[in-house]
Amino acid sequence: MTKSPGKNGFGGNLARILASGAFAVTGELGPPRNGSREDVVRKTEHLVGNVDAVNVTDNQTAVVRMSSLAACLIAQKRGLEANMQMVCRDRNRIAMQSELLGAHALGIKNVIALTGDHQKFGDHPEAKNVFDLDSVSLIGTIKKMRDEGKLLSGRDLDGDDGRPGFFIGAAFNPFADPESFRVLRAKKKIDAGADFLQSQCLFDMERFKRFMERAVDLGLAERAFFLAGITPLKSAGMANHMKNKVPGVIVPDEIVKRISGVPKEKQAETGITIACEQIEELKTLKGVAGVHLMPVEWEHMVPAIVERAKLLPRPAFAGPLADPSAPRRPGE
């Protein structure tokens, strides 16, 4: 089995950059908790030209936000390729497959299949969850639609023209337990059809390296692209919060010490420095194909980070996503 982009022409800009062997950069955009197109446009401004594609989250942390597909379309109109995230918490296989077909028809190139945060963490803890599928099943479903022209049930899609040619993304977390199963879980996602995987926030480089070593040994890096998740720390407070309060994230003591050891007004600067050092190390780490930047409520730092980490200029392969002949709307 070989990595599918390039060979099969799935996806868009991100797929081509990864296939070319260039070190890829993806970003993250959380849709607003309102229906404002302008709010989405504002968030794209720090990202256009600085990342190869942007993950548009799907009601992340189970908080109601503008739908991922809608925000993806707004981002793509601005020339920013979207990775549409899709979680299994809120919809069953009927609704998800329907949305995938619609997303393809509307020009979405990349989909990231996730299980989703439990609604307990969100703004509607009283909601009923779905979890008809899990992330691995959703990945397999997307692949089946794309490669076989079939729905999960085995029923054929009508004709071959409307097969959704998505570049399929997934998440991996080397920092959660049980550690012994983490590579197997990533392998399952690749076996099911994942073309690229992005990690949970990386702070524990040793554990990440252990994971990548095993992934490389199993030949996984030959079959899919691994991107390391980078979240710059804003303060010692944030470092402690991530360390103690976020399940599945490990912040080693030396990082907490380092950021706590500088005066408060210099901590953000130190956080950025740490992130840039990590990126530098990842550039040469075997099996790593790029980074996924996820600053938390700090999106405007992306241009500075990619600049300092010497990730500019970004290569571009696919033509511009925005259709220049489309009528301009207010706010564009």
Add this chain to the structure above:
Amino acid sequence: MIVAERKPLEEITGFVAGAKKVLVVGCRGCVTVCNAGGTKEVEILASLLRLNSQREGNPMDVDEHTMERQCDPEFAEAFGEQLGRGHDVILSMACSIGPQFLSRRYPNERIFPALNTSFLGGALASGIWSEHCQACGNCVIHEFGGLCPISRCAKSLLNGPCGGSENGRCEVSEETECVWQLIVDKMESNGRLEELSDPRLGKDWRTSRDGGPRKIAREDLIK
């Protein structure tokens, strides 16, 4: 077994508000085993209701009775002997199946559930019960080291632990064990971890509640 727990007393006193005569009915099935609705719990609830009604200056007659099983038409039939004594309200201390069977057999009686039916599970230790089954109708626990990820994982994951498993605990609650940690530990210690490596694409939920209310008809037993 079916594990249940008694509703808060305030909710139950609301059911019997204004009643002069009440019958509390227990069940010797699951709810006796899980200490929620057996003879002893019937006695306790009846005493609480008597005390409460006296305190409010509106004393109420509370009778007690415990049935062999409330979820059985034969016993529901025999329960008729307890009726006709002027009870305004009947409080069933069975799982919700009991008051449904009694209501169907005695449609003119006012029957309330005094328990909340919690889950299918077992006792981990004295006084502690936990959910072990979701009655999905197609048991696959043998593929997961004898543990059920459908009922015991907060997201019913069938392909391994989510990214929130930490130190053996579920991200949804510190109180909850991550069943996937237990599954991986068990399979690893048995040298069978590889058996978990094939992706499982989409469970067939038709045998679960999603296929509609379920019914079993055994030809060999139908008279």
